[in-house]
Each structure stands twice: as C-alpha cells, then as structure tokens.
Amino acid sequence: MLTALDEHDVWDFIVVGGGATGLGVAIDAASRGYSTLLLEQADFAKGTSGRSTKLVHGGVRYLQQGNVSLVIEALRERGLLLANAPHLVRNLSFVVPNYDWWEGPFYGIGLKMYDLLAGRQGLGRSRMLSRERTLQLLPTLEPEGLSGGVVYYDGQFDDARLAINLAQTAAEQGAILLNGFRVDALLHNADGEVSGVRATDAETGTEREFEGRVVVNATGVWADTLRRMDDPRAAEVMVPSQGVHIVLERDFLPGESAIMVPKTEDGRVLFAIPWLDRVVVGTTDTAVEEIPLEPLPREEEIDFLLHHAALYLDRDPTRDDILSVWAGLRPLVGGSGDGEAGTTSALSRDHSLLIAPSGLVTIAGGKWTTYRNMAEDTVDQAAVLAGLPERDCVTRSLNIHGFHSHADEFGELATYGADAPALRALVRDEPALGERIHPRHGILAAQVVWGAREEMARSVDDVLARRTRLLLLDARAALDAAPRVAALLAAELGRDEEWVSRQLSDFEAVARGYLPG
Helix, strand or coil: CHHHHHHCCCCEEECCCCCHHHHHHHHHHHHHCCCCEEEEECCCCCCCCCCCCCCCCCCCHHHCCCCHHHHHHHHHHHHHHHHHCCCCEEEEEEEEEEEEHHHHHHHHHHHHHHHHHHHHHHHCCCECCCCCHHHHHCCCCCCCCEEEEEEEEEEEHHHHHHHHHHHHHHHHHEEEECCCCCEEEEEEECCCCEEEEEEEECCCCHHHHHHHEEEEEHHHHHHHHHHHHHHCCCCCCCCCCEEEEEEEEEECCCCCCCEEECCCCCCCCEEEEEECCCEEEEEEEEEECCCCCCCCHHHHHHHHHHHHHHHEEEECCCCHHHCCEEEEECCCCCCCCCCCCCCCHHHCCCEEEEEECCCCEEEEEEEEEHHHHHHHEEEEEEEHHHHCCCCCHHHHHHHCCCCCCCCCHHHHHHHHHHHHHHHHHHHHHHHHCCCEECCCCEEHHHHCCCCCCCCCCCCCHHHHHCCHHHHHHHHHHHHHHHHHHHHHHHHHHHCCHHHHHHHHHHHHHHHHHHCCC
C-alpha cells in the first residue's frame, strides 16, 4: 500500500476514517473506477465500528419513535448485507419476554409491523409464545411473573471482522488504504477550496501530502474535529453518546435465542445476545463531551447493566462474572438542536451529508446496518461536486471479501469465510501455528500470522481486539495471550525486543480498561 501511494499525483477521492462508513465509501468509489485513497489514524474499526451491539437490524426502537423510513432503509440494507457477506451475518431469533398482561398484544402488533416493513427480505415471521415455549427458548429467563413472550428475527454479525473484509474488498477494487496514518491538516487551494490532506505515518513519523479532487470526512464521532481543520468557526453537529456492553459466560444464556427488552428505565432497548460462545449484555446511553480513542465504561453504567440483567435472568450476574466490558461512542447528529444533554437516546440514527463552502464532504450519523447506503449517497454527491464522470453504484450486489455461503463448515474459522482454507493450509505447513494462543479460547497462532500477512495487523491490539475478538470476549485471557501474540508479530514484522516490550506495555494499558475493576 505504501509503495502504491506514488501511483497518483491527484486522487479522485481521499477518504478520512477507516470505520464502517469510510470503508463503505472507499469500496463504492473504487468500484466505480475512481482513484481512491483512505487514511485511518489508528486501525480499521478501532473506534465506534468495532464496539457495536453486533446487530444487523432495522431497529425496533426506531419503529417505536415513528421513524418508519429509517426502519425500511435498514431492513433493505440488512437483506443486502446478509446476501453479500453470509460468512459474517446470520439470522438470530429474539424473544421479548412479557411480564405484564398488555405487553404481548402491544409488542406483538409492533413486531408484525416490523415483519410487514421487511417484506420479502424478512428473516422469519414474529409470533406470540406461551410461557412454556418462552422458557424453552430462554431456559435461564426469570420465571417469576412471566406470562409469555413474542419472538421475532433479526441479523447478527462480527463488526470488526466485517470492517477488515471491507478493507480487503476496497483493495480488490483498486483502493489504497492505510491504517496508522493520521490526518493532521487539510490543504486548500488559492480559492479556499479543500484540495487534499497532510498526514503522518504513525510508525515512522513521516509526513506526506496528498492531493485530491474531493475529500470525504468519514471520521464518525471525530467529524467536527476535521470540519474545524477546514473552518475553525464551524458549528458542532456531533452529539456523542456512550454505550457500554458487558460480556458473560455462555451459561447465563444458553440456547440460540437472544433477549430483547423494549424499554428500560432510561428508555433504551436492552439486549442479552449469544455471540461467539459468550453472552453480550447492552447497552447504556450516556451523553459525553470528550471523545477519546479508548473510551472507558463508567461505574454506574456497569451497575445499570448488571441490575437489568438480574431483572431478566434467573441467575443474577455480579462484577466477578464479567469477562470483559467495553465502551463505544455513537456518532449521533444533533444539528437541529432537538437533543439535549442526557437525552441522546431520542436522537435519530439517520445519516447527514454536509458539504462545506470549501467542498469538504462530511458524512455523519447513521449506523452499521446502513453503511452501504450511506456510502452510495456520499459518492453520488461527492462525484458531482468534484466534477468526476458519472458512474453507477454497483455495491448492492458486490460480494464482500470472504464471501462463502456455507462458512459454518469451517468451525471456529467460520468468520474467515473463503479465507479459511488458506488458514488451514498455514497450519498444515507450520503445525506450530495450530496451537491456541489461550487454552480457554479457540484462537490459533495461525490467525495472528494471517492478520499480519493478509489483514494489515500492526500491533497486539490490532490482533486481540479486531482481527480476533479476544479482548472483547475475555480481557484477562487477552492479557495472558499478549506475550505470545507479540512474539508472533515481531517475527512477522521484523521487530526487536524493545518493540515487543513497548507493545506489551501499550496493550496492557488498553486492556485494563476492559476489566470491570
């Protein structure tokens, strides 16, 4: 990728930000034949895009809010994502438990509307459940006062793995993508129009300038920071909100169904979801002012999740049961001023496309499920703005890297899809790579090597947080595995002992934030 930087004097598109939206824009632009450069300050999906609730969904909450158009868009995109990345997206049943007489009919009618909006792209019909059937699907559900339930169907995925596959897809379409490349300034021409960026390679400290016909700001919660590089007087449009998830052992929620609580005390939807043989419980909604690269969960957020998990599970989880806890920042747009501090759950997840007088294009808001549609809108507008030849979007039917219709046959390597046979070949060629990096988890040393060779992994954090998901699944195990991962990476990347020591220190600082305290 670094070598290929010199292939263009002027790029058609420069995309800043390597999360879901930026990667989607890079795929869309490159697949239309536009020369495309993407720069990410840290790692792909390092921010919000790697910290989601792991759902590809229309959003039952948005239906409650009356935002039918967003639900329709998201349900359509859910169907496209399931078709284009079947190795990462799967159908999951969700049960809404009913403890009051009115809940069954009330939520049953709402979920029938959800089915209707999904149309032919529905994943299954919702239906009412008896008390007995509800407990069959959710054997660890709190039985006291339970009258029944409603089951409906939505999608689940591995967010960071999809981001890595999107980066690979963009590269296959001709885009150049660089992680660890921080944009420090925007370049302007004599007319005050944005004409490129100045960026720094984090590994070498080397500064580079890149010229582009259009610059797309896809930096999520950091969007205002880049907008103010363009215009220091630009009004803030982002209203960041923090969401926290805790991870428990699988025996807290055995079976193949998730729990969905439509309304908690703070008005949010709460989920308890089986994911990668663990249980994820989330999320909170806390207005925040600071937007660090590594947001930390607050004590009250952890207590909130434990309290609500105890309300719906017959075995009450404690802090000692938490394997990992992570925080993510939602890139909510509050441009109309209708969201006040502390009420960010009322803000829409619609996306906004902002075009500055200088020509800087900012794509803000949205959610994982609609990343492709957001990218299409962005490229349509940005191409016109840059005076590029008009070309049709092709991403509705573009298979994502790793596409495989029967990836489950690869067992614990299923999320690699079509790449899984090559990983198995690595183990055949080097049997030592078939060893697990931690005895409690099925992650192989081969996955670390593969991450370095094929997926641009440059650090222990890249491997343990995003190429594999061990940090999110079990923070203590990730800390235990870090020395082995650092040694494997050092051998692949040609690093010395000083680098290994620094990596372990940096990773420990990050991983401590995933421990419940």
